[in-house]
Amino acid sequence: MIKLFQKKPQILSPRVVIRPHRSWQFHLSTAVTVCSLLALLSWVMYEAGKQAANDHHDTAEEKSTYLFDPGSCQQTKKQQLCIQIGDLAQQLQISTTASQNLAEEVKSLASENDQLKEKLAFFQHLVASNTKSGISIYQFSLKETETPGKYRYALTLIQGGERPSDFKGNLRFKVKMTQNGQSKAVPLTGKNAKQDFPVHFKFFHRLEENFEVAPDTTIENIQVQIYKNGDKKPLVTETVQPAS
Numbered sequence: 512m513i514k515l516f517q518k519k520p521q522i523l524s525p526r527v528v529i530r531p532h533r534s535w536q537f538h539l540s541t542a543v544t545v546c547s548l549l550a551l552l553s554w555v556m557y558e559a560g561k562q563a564a565n566d567h568h569d570t571a572e573e574k575s576t577y578l579f580d581p582g583s584c585q586q587t588k589k590q591q592l593c594i595q596i597g598d599l600a601q602q603l604q605i606s607t608t609a610s611q612n613l614a615e616e617v618k619s620l621a622s623e624n625d626q627l628k629e630k631l632a633f634f635q636h637l638v639a640s641n642t643k644s645g646i647s648i649y650q651f652s653l654k655e656t657e658t659p660g661k662y663r664y665a666l667t668l669i670q671g672g673e674r675p676s677d678f679k680g681n682l683r684f685k686v687k688m689t690q691n692g693q694s695k696a697v698p699l700t701g702k703n704a705k706q707d708f709p710v711h712f713k714f715f716h717r718l719e720e721n722f723e724v725a726p727d728t729t730i731e732n733i734q735v736q737i738y739k740n741g742d743k744k745p746l747v748t749e750t751v752q753p754a755s
Contacts, residue, residue: 646670646678646737646746649715653733653753660726662753664733668716675714680739680746681707687731688724694731707738 650667670678683706684699698706699722710716724730732752736745 645672646680646739648735648737648747648749651735651749651751653730653751655730655753656721660728661721661723662730663719663721666718666735668710668712668737670712670714677711677713678716678739679709679711680737680742681709682718683707683736683738683745685734685736686722686724687734689729689731690725690727710737 647669648666649669650665653662653664655662664684666682685696686699687694687696689695699720700706701708708718710718730753732750734748734750737747738745
């Protein structure tokens with residue numbers, strides 16, 4: 512006997528997920544908690560950074576103390592390092608002082624060398640002048656001083672010859688200048704308000720004097736004439752411009 516069983520049809524339906532309902536108070540509490548945690552984390556990071564900066568400042572200050580305050584340096588535990596730094600600083604100071612002294616000595620030697628060269632050239636010129644008789648100008652210069660309107664001129668005369676006699680004569684100076692757009696030549700006068708500057712020498716004679724002009728005056732040149740007593744015609748005439 513055969514029994515037939517009939518299958519009941521299955522009913523398919525979508526799954527339904529049941530989630531608990533959360534109120535707005537729960538969401539607000541969660542947001543407040545998260546914000547509090549973030550604020551706490553930010554504060555911790557800020558304090559850590561501040562502490563690191565303070566530690567760096569203290570380290571720099573400690574190094575500065577070692578470099579510039581030997582007394583404080585000796586009070587720390589790094590006495591050996593402090594002693595080494597002190598020795599290096601002393602060596603550096605000695606080296607700097609030695610370099611400055613060497614520079615001053617080199618400058619002094621250079622100045623002496625220039626003076627010796629000038630003297631050597633002078634004596635060479637003097638020896639050469641002895642082969643011929645007469646008066647000659649070895650050096651004639653004009654320079655403006657640090658004071659505006661004040662000038663200084665220098666003149667060196669040499670008399671040559673085997674057995675020169677004393678030279679007696681006079682010097683006359685004439686300054687050419689431009690003032691208020693006009694060019695003119697003005698004679699220099701000595702302390703006695705005379706144009707003649709008496710000279711009396713045998714081998715050489717040097718003269719250095721100052722003169723002043725108005726501040727708005729431009730000096731073009733200065734001329735010197737050498738006269739022998741009793742002569743109306745100059746033996747030597749020379750003109751120089753101000754040195755730049």
